[in-house]
Amino acid sequence: MPVSLADIVATLPSDESWGPSTTTDALVGGVPYAPYSKGDKLGRMADWTAEGKDREGRGGRQQYNRNYKDQQVYGAGTSSLFAVQVAEDESTFSVVDNTRTSTKSRGFGRGGATFVRGRGRGGRDQRGGRGTFQRVGQRGGQQNGYYDNRGGRGGRGGRRFGGWKDYDKPQRNRDSSVNIKPDWQMLEEIDFNRLAKLNLETSTGEDIDNYGFLYYYDRAFDRPPVKNNERKLNVVDRVAYNVTTSQDPIIAELAEKDEATIFATDNILSMLMCAPRSVYSWDIVITRSGNKIFLDKRDGSSLDMVSVNENAADAPLEASEGNKDSINFPGALALEATFINHNFVNQTVTESDTSKYEMSHENPFYNPSEETEALASKAYKYRRFDLSLEKDEDPLHLIVRTELDAVVKNNISGEDQLLVIKALNEFDHKAQGSGGALDWRTKLTSQRGAVVATEMKNNSCKLARWTVQSILARADVMKLGFVSRVTPKAADRHVILGVMGYDPRKFAEQMNLNLSNGWGIVRTIIDMVRSMKDGKYVLVKDPNKSLLRLYEVPAGTFEEEDDGGQEEIVEEGAE
Numbered sequence: 001m002p003v004s005l006a007d008i009v010a011t012l013p014s015d016e017s018w019g020p021s022t023t024t025d026a027l028v029g030g031v032p033y034a035p036y037s038k039g040d041k042l043g044r045m046a047d048w049t050a051e052g053k054d055r056e057g058r059g060g061r062q063q064y065n066r067n068y069k070d071q072q073v074y075g076a077g078t079s080s081l082f083a084v085q086v087a088e089d090e091s092t093f094s095v096v097d098n099t100r101t102s103t104k105s106r107g108f109g110r111g112g113a114t115f116v117r118g119r120g121r122g123g124r125d126q127r128g129g130r131g132t133f134q135r136v137g138q139r140g141g142q143q144n145g146y147y148d149n150r151g152g153r154g155g156r157g158g159r160r161f162g163g164w165k166d167y168d169k170p171q172r173n174r175d176s177s178v179n180i181k182p183d184w185q186m187l188e189e190i191d192f193n194r195l196a197k198l199n200l201e202t203s204t205g206e207d208i209d210n211y212g213f214l215y216y217y218d219r220a221f222d223r224p225p226v227k228n229n230e231r232k233l234n235v236v237d238r239v240a241y242n243v244t245t246s247q248d249p250i251i252a253e254l255a256e257k258d259e260a261t262i263f264a265t266d267n268i269l270s271m272l273m274c275a276p277r278s279v280y281s282w283d284i285v286i287t288r289s290g291n292k293i294f295l296d297k298r299d300g301s302s303l304d305m306v307s308v309n310e311n312a313a314d315a316p317l318e319a320s321e322g323n324k325d326s327i328n329f330p331g332a333l334a335l336e337a338t339f340i341n342h343n344f345v346n347q348t349v350t351e352s353d354t355s356k357y358e359m360s361h362e363n364p365f366y367n368p369s370e371e372t373e374a375l376a377s378k379a380y381k382y383r384r385f386d387l388s389l390e391k392d393e394d395p396l397h398l399i400v401r402t403e404l405d406a407v408v409k410n411n412i413s414g415e416d417q418l419l420v421i422k423a424l425n426e427f428d429h430k431a432q433g434s435g436g437a438l439d440w441r442t443k444l445t446s447q448r449g450a451v452v453a454t455e456m457k458n459n460s461c462k463l464a465r466w467t468v469q470s471i472l473a474r475a476d477v478m479k480l481g482f483v484s485r486v487t488p489k490a491a492d493r494h495v496i497l498g499v500m501g502y503d504p505r506k507f508a509e510q511m512n513l514n515l516s517n518g519w520g521i522v523r524t525i526i527d528m529v530r531s532m533k534d535g536k537y538v539l540v541k542d543p544n545k546s547l548l549r550l551y552e553v554p555a556g557t558f559e560e561e562d563d564g565g566q567e568e569i570v571e572e573g574a575e
Contacts, residue, residue, distance in 0.1 A: 174543035177281040177302045184551040188528055192276045192546040198520030205385040211364050214357040215349035215377040217408040217419055221499045224445055233483055233494040236346035238376035241365040244296045250364050255292055260384055260397035264295035269400050270468040271303055273518025277461040279310050281543035288534050298558055306341055308333035309435045312458040316433030327491040328431055336491050337425050344423040344481050349377045349406045357407040379404040381473055387523050402473035417476035422466045424455055428488035440484050440497050456511055464513050470504035478504045
């Protein structure tokens, strides 16, 4: 029987509202009704796989899967009415870490390696160290737009925003470069943030005197090597000296003549000027005698060693931290890099008695009557810098002994250009601690800028020190060699893959290296020492924190280590 419109209207409720009747019963057809809020997003009608997938994504962020990241389940705005309490939830199960954790602390070059002149490739093992493997002020983030061997930006295959769960990594404890004794009194503690704000404009300095001689650089090394015919790094036995400030006879004469107030070597001064970039622990011995201040290094100090990947986000590990590759320990890598630098300089020059660049005086540390081995190409320039301020009553001058390695003829003008020669070394671009470095054999020619940019990131402190030393010596060019192992598992055989030349001042701009900040750091430390009484002090970089500490030590400290006389470095052992 058809229903008329009047019958339908008659069945409508008599009140003003319309639709289903309002009821307080939470059951709909005997089934509990799950309410939802208007803020919920309707993603799927039903997701049967959501509970089976791991919802805890990397970094602790909840996600369902890549295709439906950020989507919510229907009704997720309220608590589920169907939640069942399970006695043992499998999602809370975790594997207990039963790996052994070492309590040994680490430090770079504690005691250092004592170099004595003689033949041999070895040396005392270094107890290398590495601490917080992220630079101050750089918390992960995009890697400055550098490219890797997969073509992506900043990391392996794409942009990197820091390692996942870096906050959860255990802090690496490192040893101090020098043993802090109980009778040492701490006077000052300086944070790196304070050092980064210092600034002091100085002149380019003036030459006082120069000693030694230089061989001419072999331009054949500037040409890229022929494929399958790489140049081997050879061991060249030459005598080189690394005398500390107070044992330098020329500096002693200049101090007697009252030529300056502060005396240092470029090796020591560059470390102080680049202190905010350092990660490993180091120390400088400061002696005040009257109005004279001497900046010295200890025998076997870590300042003499060439670090490897000091500023990398994940630097080489020690054996106590799970590194099973002994040739890639931090100390072993530093010793290898040091020997490579010594031999690389001697191999890249053309030795000729008739064609060499003579300085005004002979080498002040070489005694022909006692020495039998040939001298290495080395020139020492003693230069003076003015660190005075307007408020100073008396001028404050600093004399630094700088070093040059070779000389080369300018292609256009034909004038002699002074060179500083250094070498970067590759151990294994796939190994832990490589810092995401590219394969030099395949990328050095095609992606030279990317290789250098990666080295600036992983070895910021080392490259900054070399650049400062070149600028202090007023070198015209800084040559950087790229040396790699013949095979990644052989640390005693190397090949030279290429050499690049840079203007030190332009290179400093590329590295964002501010020399005025470095001079400000030097002036600040000197002012602290000048305000104290005569005596001996030690400036130590904290092994685990970004700060410096200044200690007052007894007058006889380190003298038992210095009785052996001046330190000489062996120019061999890289191969």
